[in-house]
Amino acid sequence: MLRTMPLTKNLTLEQINHLIDTGHAFISPFGLNRTAYIxxxxxxFMVVVTDVSINAIQLSGSWYNWDELEKMGGVFESEFEALKAVAGGA
Structure with missing residues (x-):
């Protein structure tokens, strides 16, 4: 059975390139079970990142698509970044 696994240093460059070429490699902007601010x-407001998908993110149990979050004001790793965006400095 195949299951989700994190990338490790044990993968060869050829294996990593294959994952990229086949659309299996993505950059996740937020770690799971970490706090973020929307x-x-x-x-x-502080939330917990409970899941991340290609088109959306689940924050404290509620799903938001990336465009919806951008229109709301964004999602940030720190409260300082969120306050900076609110003040117009982002």
Missing amino acids: VINHKP
Whole structure:
């Protein structure tokens, strides 16, 4: 059975290139079970990243697509980044 596995240093460059070529490699902007901040009505709120997919992210159990989050104000790794975006410095 195939299952999701993290990339490791044990993979060869050929294996990594194959994963990229076949669309199996992605960059996840946020780690699972880590805190993040979303901006709602110009205020940052702390959430927990519970899942990340290609088109969406699950924050504290609620799914948001990336475009929807961008329109709301964004999702950030730190409260400082969120406050900076609210202040117009992002």
